[in-house]
Amino acid sequence: MSKIKEKQREKEQKLLDTAFDLFISKGIHETTIQDIVKDAGVAKGTFYLYFRDKYDIMNVLTLRKTVTLFEEAIKSSHKINYKNFTEQFLFIIDYIINALSEDKKLLKFIYKNLSVGIYNTHFQTELKDNFQTNASKLLFEMFKKRADEDELNLPNPQITFFMIIELVGSTCYTSILFNSPVPIEEYKPYLYQTIEKILRP
Template identity: 40%
Template structure:
């Protein structure tokens, strides 16, 4: 990586890290672009080299943080002796939920926007070097699976939406159950969805 590319990455990382800190401490509506650039120590024009507005940086931040969550879960998955895609999806779901329960600031930022559509769009257009290519890994897992599914993308959309919404309520409000009690129920539901989508 050349000096210019290195400086560009440093500035973008600084903007993303600063926006995460401000969005989680003040809230996105109370955070201005001026707040972000001042705290990051860059010019306002620099912000617009990388992002259209604060919602663009929020979306990119959500994609990056979601990708990091997935990357850690995937690294842990590789240490396990799991063969079915169903077991792999369940393992990653549990790992990500536990990580979010241990980092509620991150959960507060991404929970409403932890959507398959936003994540897919952000990752397919903005993947950075060094980030896990989430979409490629998931696609490959389905392609290599002995069990085939009708419309796997729609199936994953339904699973992500259900798990993120139920997980948030459980972690933040302990409703309808605390997370340790909810996880077996989510596993049951995810397995049910995946089995309904199997092609026989």
């Protein structure tokens, strides 16, 4: 009984891992379910025992990957004492950037999935919502609370948060993956200085 359940978990994980690799290397639209099952070493029908279709498996992957990353970042930030909120926030940003620098596959995947939202009309809301709800929401709650405690007096915390996240996301993607306009380590000081400016009254 337990052995069966275990084998099932194994199969599901194998499918998730295989899909992850293929989505990154070939793109989602170019990846077929045939590709996934072939690489995962299972029969076609087996895929449908675990996932409804290609977008279902992608959805599951996105959620697991992003939530994990954000949770780790926040958890890790609790270990240290900061002189102010900005320092703590930059620590979290730095944690995420470092994680994505070391796991470029993950970076590609997250970006590609967000693009599916941009692309595919009927996923826009669903995906964006999932992402907002589960991943960045975590971070925003914490951002708002701490900004208040530190009396930063941000006129609109949500907009400030939104700007920083989008700035970090879009610039680091290009910097990490293409070293453009400069490699990430060279870019970091400029970025963090800019974030400080944005948070400074």
